[in-house]
Amino acid sequence: MxxxxxxxxxxxxxxxxxxxxxxxxxxxxxxxxxxxxxxxxxxxxxxxxxxxxxxxxxxxxxxxxxxxxxxxxxxxxxxxxxxxxxxxxxxxxxxxxxxxxxxxxxxxxxxxxxxxxxxxxxxxxxxxxxxxxxxxxxxxxxxxxxxxxxxxxxxxxxxxxxxxxxxxxxxxxxxxxxxxxxxxxxxxxxxxxxxxxxxxxxxxxxxxxxSTRTAEMTKLLENIHRSVNIGLVNEMKIVADKMGIDIHEVIRAAATKPFGFTPYQPGPGLGGHCIPIDPFYLTWKAKEYGINTRFIELAGEINHYMPHWVVQKTADALNDHGKAVKGSRILVLGLAYKKNIDDSRESPAVEIMELLHGKGALVDYADPHIPCFPKKRDYHFDLKSIELSPENIASYDCLVLATDHDSFDYEQLLNQARLVIDTRGRLPRQTNVVSA
Known part of the structure; x- marks a missing residue:
């Protein structure tokens, strides 16, 4: 030295x-x-x-x-x-x-x-x-x-x-x-x-x-591990839904096995600064070595599809209630990419809002952690978080629970909402709740 x-x-x-x-x-x-x-x-x-x-x-x-x-x-x-x-x-x-x-x-x-x-x-x-x-x-x-x-x-x-x-x-x-x-x-x-x-x-x-390369690869493996397993459970959710099976009940039952199983939770897609992005850093670099990372890319495709799945489930649920997406007032609950934080980077909730808006819905959001819609490169909503009063909740044709913050009053949501699309498995199944 x-x-x-x-x-x-x-x-x-x-x-x-x-x-x-x-x-x-x-x-x-x-x-x-x-x-x-x-x-x-x-x-x-x-x-x-x-x-x-x-x-x-x-x-x-x-x-x-x-x-x-x-x-x-x-x-x-x-x-x-x-x-x-x-x-x-x-x-x-x-x-x-x-x-x-x-x-x-x-x-x-x-x-x-x-x-x-x-x-x-x-x-x-x-x-x-x-x-x-x-x-x-x-x-x-x-x-x-x-x-x-x-x-x-x-x-x-x-x-x-x-x-x-x-x-x-x-x-x-x-x-x-x-x-x-x-x-x-x-x-x-x-x-x-x-x-x-x-x-x-x-x-x-x-x-x-x-080496530095080992340290760089370590971080990618950590996040790819999560991406792949979340992709798997998201695909399982779609299959279970088609079969009329509650995937969250399945996960709870499987998690009782004391070895060989780690529970991952499905959701509306991936968010945050790491998991939606990091796998593609490896897939890009792997091509330099003539390797196609098919497994990693497939998980990315499934996770990227999930906001579209949620929007389709929302459209189907509204249709069952005699409403079209176009012209419907829809409130997205939670803008952050996961519960109890104020970080909306890469949040699937934002993508869901954009897709619903593109179909003609009148979209608002409620998130106690994010009072104003933040500036983003690809999304431009001039919105502030809606107060979840009984009157406001009842005024929307549909609520989409995208992020299950603990501060939400779920009993109030169940009692006041006409229709709730639950992407997190947070709510009990009842006539006004649809799992997505």
Missing amino acids: NEALFSLQERINSGTAVVGIYGLGYVGLPLALRFCEVGVKVIGFDIDARKVDLLNSGHSYIERLTPQCIDKALTQGLEATTDFARTAEADALIICVPTPLNSHREPDLSFVINTVESILPHFRPGQLLSLESTTWPGTTDEVLAPRLANHGFIPGENCALVFSPEREDPGNTRYGTHDIPKVIGGMTPSCLELGQAIYRLAIRTLVPVS
């Missing part, structure tokens, strides 16, 4: 290392707060000036992170900025930006590349760069390392480069940032050693692996 990296190790050991976190969203901000919690000074970088201003004034834009959490972090040394020149002040630089798909369902690394390009003019010897954004195996050594080399930085010689995939699970009250084991792979043994040293300050358990 040369002098620059040895100096970095000393700063980490002495507790004087500064962490820079790039991207202050659902992944970056909780990580920033965790480092602050253990006494590490954090500079948070984001291109969204609104987020920066909110944080620096003690406000939060993520529901589960209270203003009290932000205030506490500010007193512990958190600073948010849009000024990437402050990169030079940090010792460990952690990238937590989105990695979406483009219109052709191919990886879009523009957020990662733009962040790295903004960092490089201010990068200095003895800094550690860690990528947490989910991506295809090879990104760290094929995309990041060459860009560092173009500026004279060689991982393991005068800087360190690691990949450590995020494992945030919004809404999970059992596991927080500090106690979710952290996988980490380095470009060299010294890179891995330094990466572990910085993360060990904030994370209870580290899982070192042999």
